[in-house]
Amino acid sequence: xxxxxxxxxxxxxxxxxxxxxxxRNLIHSVLLLIVCWLGIATFYLWAxxxxxxxxxxxxxxxxxxxxxxxAILLTRRSRIDVAVAPDSASRALWALVAGFAVLGVLAYGxxxxxxxxxxxxxxxxxxxxxxxxxxGTHSAALLVIGLILTVALLGGVVIAAxxxxxxxxxxxx
Amino acid sequence: xxSNIHSPDxxxxxxxxxxxxxxxxxxxxxxxxxxxxxxxxxxxxxxxxGLFAAxxxxxxxxxxxxxxxxxxxxxxPFGLLQPIADGxxxxxxxxxxxxxxxxxxxxxxxVTLLASAFMAFAVIPFGRHLVALDLDSSVLYFFAVGATTExxxxxxxWASHNKYSLLAAMRALAQLISYELPLLMSWLPVVMxxxxxxxxxxxxxxxxxxxxxxxxxxxxxxxxxxxxxxxMVAALAESNRSPFDLPEAESELIAxxxxxxxxxxxxxxxxxxxxxxxxxxxxxxxxxxxxWHAPLxxxxxxxxxAWFGMKLVALLLGFIWIRATFPRMRIDQLTxxxxxxxxxxxxxNVGTAAFWFLSAGWSGPMQAVxxxxxxxxxxxPFVLMGRRLSAGLAPRTxxxxx
Numbered sequence: 001x002x003x004x005x006x007x008x009x010x011x012x013x014x015x016x017x018x019x020x021x022x023x024r025n026l027i028h029s030v031l032l033l034i035v036c037w038l039g040i041a042t043f044y045l046w047a048x049x050x051x052x053x054x055x056x057x058x059x060x061x062x063x064x065x066x067x068x069x070x071a072i073l074l075t076r077r078s079r080i081d082v083a084v085a086p087d088s089a090s091r092a093l094w095a096l097v098a099g100f101a102v103l104g105v106l107a108y109g110x111x112x113x114x115x116x117x118x119x120x121x122x123x124x125x126x127x128x129x130x131x132x133x134x135x136g137t138h139s140a141a142l143l144v145i146g147l148i149l150t151v152a153l154l155g156g157v158v159i160a161a162x163x164x165x166x167x168x169x170x171x172x173x
Numbered sequence: 174x175x176s177n178i179h180s181p182d183x184x185x186x187x188x189x190x191x192x193x194x195x196x197x198x199x200x201x202x203x204x205x206x207x208x209x210x211x212x213x214x215x216x217x218x219x220x221x222x223g224l225f226a227a228x229x230x231x232x233x234x235x236x237x238x239x240x241x242x243x244x245x246x247x248x249x250p251f252g253l254l255q256p257i258a259d260g261x262x263x264x265x266x267x268x269x270x271x272x273x274x275x276x277x278x279x280x281x282x283x284v285t286l287l288a289s290a291f292m293a294f295a296v297i298p299f300g301r302h303l304v305a306l307d308l309d310s311s312v313l314y315f316f317a318v319g320a321t322t323e324x325x326x327x328x329x330x331w332a333s334h335n336k337y338s339l340l341a342a343m344r345a346l347a348q349l350i351s352y353e354l355p356l357l358m359s360w361l362p363v364v365m366x367x368x369x370x371x372x373x374x375x376x377x378x379x380x381x382x383x384x385x386x387x388x389x390x391x392x393x394x395x396x397x398x399x400x401x402x403x404x405m406v407a408a409l410a411e412s413n414r415s416p417f418d419l420p421e422a423e424s425e426l427i428a429x430x431x432x433x434x435x436x437x438x439x440x441x442x443x444x445x446x447x448x449x450x451x452x453x454x455x456x457x458x459x460x461x462x463x464x465w466h467a468p469l470x471x472x473x474x475x476x477x478x479a480w481f482g483m484k485l486v487a488l489l490l491g492f493i494w495i496r497a498t499f500p501r502m503r504i505d506q507l508t509x510x511x512x513x514x515x516x517x518x519x520x521x522n523v524g525t526a527a528f529w530f531l532s533a534g535w536s537g538p539m540q541a542v543x544x545x546x547x548x549x550x551x552x553x554p555f556v557l558m559g560r561r562l563s564a565g566l567a568p569r570t571x572x573x574x575x
Contacts, residue, residue, distance in 0.1 A: 027331055031278070034324065051310050051370075054317040062320025066350065069327055073343070127310045127370045 002046070009046055013039030026072050034065045051127050182301065185476040190302045213305040217294045225447050226256035232493050239497035266436035271334055274433065278332035283434070283441035286325035290448035292318045297455040298373050300465050300478030310370040315456055316357060319411070322449065323349050326420070326430055329442070333433035341429030344504055345420035348410060351511040352417075356407035358519035359400045362526030363391055363460045372456075376464030385470070390463035395547035396526040399555075401461040403519050405488075408453040410511070413446055414492055416499035417507060425501075454488040455481075462488075514558055525550040 013036050020032035037060040044053035134142055197208040230245070230253070237244025245252035270279055296311035298304040308314055323346055330342020364370055367378035379390045391397035410417035421429040428434075431442055458464060462484050465477035502510070525547055532543045 031324075031328070050308060051313065054310055054313040057317035058313070058320050062317070062323065062353075066323055066327075066346065070343075070346075073331075073339075127313075128368065 006043075006046060009039055009042050013043065027069070030065065030068050030072065033068070034061055037061055037065070051130055183474065183476070186301055188476075189300070189478070210305075217305065218291070221294060221448060221451060224451060225444060226260075228447055228451075228489060229259065230256050231490070232496075235490070235493050236497050260440075263440045264437055268436040268438060269433075271433050273334040275332040275334065278328045279433075280438070282325050282329035282332060283438045283445065285321060285328065286445040287441050287448070289318050289321040289325065290445045290452060293449075293452040294455070296372050297452070297459055298376050298464055299455075299481050300476065303465075303478055304373055307373055308371065311372040312360065312364065312370050312375070312456075312460070315372075315452075319449070319452075320353075322411075325445075329434070330430040333430070335433050337427075338430050338432050341420065341426060341432070345413070345430055347504070348413075348417065348420060348507060351508045352407045352410035352515075355403050355511060355515035355519045356411055358516070358523065359403040359407060360456075360460050361519075361523050362396045362400050362529075365523070365526050366391070366396075366530060372459050372464075376459055376466070379463040380466055382470055388463055388466065388468050390461065390466070392461045392463075394529065395544065395551045396522055396529055397461055399518065399522045399525065399551045401457065403515055403522065404457055404461065405491075406515060407511075408450075408457065409492070409495065410507070412450040412453055414450060415496035416502050418496075419501055419504060419507065422501055450492060451485070451489065454485055454492070457488060458484045509562075514562055517558060518554060521550065521554045 016032045016035040016039060020029045020036060023029045023032065037056065041053045041056040041061070044050075044056060193209060193212060196212065197205050200208055233255070234244040234252070245255040248254040248258045270276060293315050295306040296304065296308055296314050298307075306314075326342050326345050326349070330338045330340075330345070333339070363375060367375045369375060369378070379388070381389050383389055387393060392401045409415075413420050419426070419429075421431055431439060434442060458481060465481040467473045467475060467477075467480050528550065529543070529547055532539075532546075535543045
């Protein structure tokens with residue numbers, strides 16, 4: 001029963017990802033990507049990681065999806081402004097090389113990772129323990145991540161604001 | 174300080190559980206679990222569907238009375254059958270989909286919105302033994318499910334293939350994202366002080382009475398009061414209610430991102446708005462108003478779900494009252510209000526809650542000092558920031574009207 005559910009979740013997630021890559025309509029691709037993220041959240045739920053699943057939902061489906069959608073809407077002029085063929089052969093070649101390099105690194109990492117397999121039953125971690133760990137032993141890491149995200153956000157604002165200033169100057173001329 | 178624990182509970186309190194046992198008791202285990210789940214879902218749909226119908230009528234009646242007119246009074250006695258007439262009218266209307274619209278997304282948008290609004294009800298404890306899904310992190314679940322609202326609104330605006338719909342959807346998203354932050358931060362103190370993310374745990378933390386008469390609900394603490402106010406303002410904005418209803422301001426924007434929706438699909442959006450409002454009110458009751466707890470020990474004979482219902486209806490009537498009273502805000506005023514006022518207030522409130530947590534051991538006269546300091550932490554930023562934001566704006570002078 002649990003295995004059948006897992007296979008269903010995996011098929012949904014992978015299918016959504018695959019169709020998202022092959023579609024020409026960018027908005028449809030993003031919506032399918034969100035289905036893919038939903039599938040990952042469902043997988044976390046299946047694995048019993050409730051907190052992680054809801055965080056995934058809140059962060060990816062709620063926030064990151066909005067960032068992606070806004071980025072697409074603000075940069076595309078029209079609905080059919082999608083490249084259907086690569087610009088040049090060398091560009092396509094480099095794209096393939098980069099793609100396979102990433103795939104190679106990931107596959108190498110996954111195949112060589114020795115995952116510890118425990119025979120004892122998995123201890124159930126409550127949200128309270130999780131919170132104590134995050135705010136206790138791992139608080140430094142949490143703060144560093146928060147700092148990095150804040151700096152990235154400020155950088156994004158600075159880039160957007162400077163672009164705005166150029167437009168204003170052009171209008172002034 | 175839990176003073177009253179009834180064992181066993183009075184009959185009315187156990188009635189829903191007893192009826193459920195009588196219906197599904199003879200089944201065997203996975204089937205019984207399934208039957209219980211289905212019955213919970215059907216009950217939530219039926220109760221809150223009925224509440225939705227009653228609420229639309231109450232809203233039209235109350236708005237009518239506030240505006241010095243009788244409101245709907247022709248359908249049935251006192252206009253009580255108006256929701257049924259409305260239902261028949263909207264269900265039989267033609268469903269028009271624009272030719273260039275994205276047919277599938279145009280259909281999926283209202284369905285997604287309504288589904289996410291309904292899913293939120295699963296974790297709200299309606300009574301002592303009445304919670305459909307008791308998760309360890311149910312408050313997080315509630316707000317995670319609500320996150321799909323934004324996606325549905327974007328889908329509605331984009332799939333309509335209408336530039337006004339798209340612009341309105343972007344405006345609605347700007348509003349929702351702005352108010353998501355104060356909404357999420359306003360309940361952080363509750364989680365900090367009760368030490369749990371589970372809704373039933375938060376309700377249990379508000380049990381009992383101080384000095385025998387003052388309920389230990391979170392709203393009766395300085396940080397709880399501030400958190401409740403921020404939560405309700407953000408909830409007003411998140412559920413597109415007046416004075417923050419400019420995503421679909423009926424009189425000015427031809428319903429915003431809903432321009433291309435008609436008939437049944439429009440009703441689905443309308444229902445989702447009311448269900449979202451009801452769910453957020455239910456969460457407010459759970460987080461700040463003591464959940465299903467009675468306000469006085471002497472009133473405990475009234476079953477817990479009745480108390481929950483009374484508090485819920487009181488909040489919903491408050492929503493309607495606010496709609497009748499306040500004028501609509503402009504989009505720039507709206508976002509400024511969130512980012513420059515509500516977000517700092519909610520952040521300071523987290524600090525107030527931390528102070529409250531650290532000073533829990535103070536007793537005797539120090540208790541008064543604790544209350545005074547926390548009250549200052551709540552009131553002072555409110556007054557100072559309010560004055561700074563409204564500087565040069567008020568009082569309004571009327572040049573042409575006398």
